[in-house]
């Protein structure tokens with residue numbers, strides 16, 4: 001990999017997401033050598049992926065080059081590499097570009113979509129965990145309307161204009177709200193010769209409420225907002241299969257759709273060699289102690305979504321969200337330096353800053369520790385927080401300008417099929 005050997009201890013970080021970047025920033029200008037490995041050369045701001053999928057933002061505005069984040073850090077090396085295996089016995093990582101020895105290893109590989117073992121659903125549904133996946137979804141949504149225009153088969157046209165989202169968490173809710181706004185504000189203008197009022201948006205949720213992790217008030221208000229936007233919410237329904245056209249559920253309900261979006265869960269992105277059953281908990285996350293050390297190891301750590309830290313307040317593990325990842329990365333930076341200097345490490349304590357979700361224009365729900373509020377003020381808070389945590393001044397400006405423009409013009413100009421997702425289906429004309 002052409003990484004020089006120095007007198008400094010080498011810390012290898014796998015993943016330049018929220019946790020990996022927070023850790024890297026903490027270790028900058030310290031007497032350690034840091035090697036950051038990521039399969040992408042950019043950091044992704046996942047909370048805004050749904051806006052890329054729905055044409056509200058260009059992908060470049062929610063991605064940031066990892067090399068630019070590290071550019072002024074001495075003793076830092078970035079390699080574009082997919083880590084295939086961790087050899088904990090020989091202290092090395094095995095990647096597609098070679099092997100690398102480490103003194104300390106930090107696994108910050110995040111999470112991937114969880115289909116709960118259903119390969120058929122995995123093969124036919126759309127996920128929204130990465131920028132390429134979001135662009136696929138954007139293309140598919142637009143391609144479906146182009147095809148709907150061509151067919152004279154009513155059932156096929158309806159299926160092309162129906163969108164089924166599995167999972168009523170923040171991702172499902174935000175996506176449904178954005179699709180509903182497209183249906184109302186954009187489709188009638190773009191497709192005047194198509195009866196776009198027939199387009200349907202469904203959320204299927206296996207439990208009895210949406211936004212389950214939030215307060216009752218937030219959940220009810222979000223449901224109210226979505227229903228007013230025309231989104232159909234099906235609670236206590238579980239999707240059992242999808243063959244690319246028909247969604248079957250554990251009830252009598254079935255849905256005909258050309259687009260099933262799977263937002264029903266994620267699982268830790270563990271890596272071969274560190275995925276033994278004794279160290280992996282529910283959700284495929286690596287069990288870590290209060291210092292983020294992976295069970296059984298003193299010098300191997302995990303932070304962020306891939307790590308499962310069980311605490312009194314979160315007995316099932318910290319939420320898989322940006323804040324725990326950032327806070328863990330940040331604190332591990334201090335702890336690694338303490339460890340290297342022979343000082344005792346400090347246990348991680350999660351500062352819960354709250355949860356929020358937006359449903360659409362002027363509509364959001366915010367649960368802070370002390371205050372819970374919904375509506376337009378919540379929407380402003382949601383926008384401010386997302387702009388604040390976005391990496392890069394240019395990205396903040398671009399996103400802000402886009403939002404103002406979209407707000408004033410009721411528009412989403414990034415509705416472009418730049419890279420078609422599928423070969424156009426043969427529509428029955």
Ligand SMILES: Cc1cc2nc3c(=O)[nH]c(=O)nc-3n(C[C@H](O)[C@H](O)[C@H](O)COP(=O)(O)OP(=O)(O)OC[C@H]3O[C@@H](n4cnc5c(N)ncnc54)[C@H](O)[C@@H]3O)c2cc1C
Nearest residue numbers: 015017018019038039046047083110304305320321322325
């Ligand atoms: C659609 C969506 C919406 C979300 N909305 C919110 C929200 O509103 N608020 C919130 O707090 N959280 C939200 N989240 C969750 C939040 O984004 C994650 O909790 C957060 O990204 C976790 O940070 P991380 O550093 O652990 O992992 P990530 O940010 O996922 O980073 C992991 C990195 O590791 C790299 N990687 C993985 N495996 C390998 C490998 N084998 N080799 C090399 N590199 C590898 C990846 O390329 C990636 O860059 C959302 C997530 C999604 C998908």
